[in-house]
Amino acid sequence: MTQHPHAVLWDMDGTLVDTEPYWMDAETELIASYGGTWSHEQALQLVGSGLIDSALILQRAGVQMGAEEIVDHLTERVRVRLQQDGVPFRPGALQMLRSLRAAGVPTALVTMSLRRMAEDIVALIGFDAFDVVVGGDDVPRPKPFPDPYLQAAEALGVDIVDTVALEDSPTGLQAAIASRAVSIGVPHIVPLDELGADVLWDTLEGRTVADLTSEFARVRVARAEVAR
Structure with missing residues (x-):
């Protein structure tokens, strides 16, 4: 499995x-x-x-x-x-979050918005969606530096290379890639082509935890092959 x-x-x-x-x-x-x-x-x-x-x-x-x-x-x-x-959630985002929580996968919110705004949005989600919140005022260096993602992984007690980061912007994607998380780009307003994402999805709509896990495993195998 x-x-x-x-x-x-x-x-x-x-x-x-x-x-x-x-x-x-x-x-x-x-x-x-x-x-x-x-x-x-x-x-x-x-x-x-x-x-x-x-x-x-x-x-x-x-x-x-x-x-x-x-x-x-x-x-x-x-x-x-x-x-x-109201809060305009992106297509498929809440469904993916619910599925991750049901599967027992820890989650973190890693945003350059101020923590107080992030906490406002988290409070409106309607279920216990995140174990950790990292706001833009919590880190010394913002995205595209890897610091926000590294801080989130440390707070969760996991190795960053064992995580997946979901991003929609070039700046955020650069941070995820630099952190060495498995990066999944989900472009929204600006394209993410040719930036080096491990995976590009058009949308989270219809995506499952099994899809995410499969991509995670594929990327980890590919990285191990390169490291040999």
Whole structure:
């Protein structure tokens, strides 16, 4: 019988929940309040990035606020949208989470959003979905550095190479790959082709724990062959 991964590490924005449009709207509104403009193409460049890195880019676009002030402002705007409009979960995400929990596979949420936002979303899931939450304010270096994923694996007490990381953005995928987790890219707003993901799935819809376990085992065998 093929062994499950020792844990599955989830990105949040764009992978678990479809909040990227909320972030883009908040960025556009903030820049407009300072007389600037913000295109969809510019917004795409921030997908998956650390919030302080994004704030510095918004400063260069004309926002006259401190970086941490920008992060707090954007976070609060997105939290308000979530309260008003609800949490838009990505197709297949909750089903996969439920199946992983039923199979006894530990899970972690690894996001560059602030911990308080991550905890808001976790509280609205409706079941005990995650053993560990790592927020953007919990790590010294954001994605694309591997630190968030390495910290999550350490908190779970597992070796990172025995885990699967699910990501939707180039920045997040780079972090997962650098950490040495088995990386599964599930592209949403931006493509993930030719970035080096171990696996690319169009969607989590219809995917099962057996599918995830099979891919995990295949990648582990391939890595062992290369190491010989």
